[in-house]
Amino acid sequence: MIAAEFGSTPWGRAWVRSVAAIAASGPNALLPRARTLARNHAVELTTEPGRIEARVSAADAVQPVHIDVPLWSPQTQAQVRRLLEKSLAEHPVLIAGDLSDSFEADLRQEGIPVAAGLDELRAECACRSRKRPCVHILATLYALAQQIDERPALAVGLRGGATDPVAPPLPGWIALTALDPVAFYGD
Incomplete structure (x- = not known):
């Protein structure tokens, strides 16, 4: 089975679904180009x-794209933080920027959307296209999904959720910055 190019994780898949939602009434010819x-x-x-900025190079022109993403409410952010701390306790060996798939499932179960729907986004592009969202906005959302697949914490951070609680260090591990290179390697 070949991994999905866009939305290979539940985190990125949530954003891909929001892009594909506009095609529910029929095929959108802009999606393949995006x-x-x-x-x-x-x-x-x-x-x-709460903000995505992009520069999309297409057809010998660069189009600036600005997308405002609604932030979670303070109550939702607090709930996300509690769920994140629980997830980090259950998965202590995650690398920076990574989040467990079970954390995304916990958010979904609590009714907390990872991605904002297209109708919730305020997207602007300077292109002349009358069709909205234009290909540049859609390409930006696909590129976002790729980045979220690589670093799921971006999805939570984009909605205003804190993704940086300090996980307890693993027993027997020493931070690389705590080592003195001269003493470590000798004279």
């Missing part, structure tokens, strides 16, 4: 809580 742009690294993406 996937091609994302696949070919035509999207330069930066994120911060």
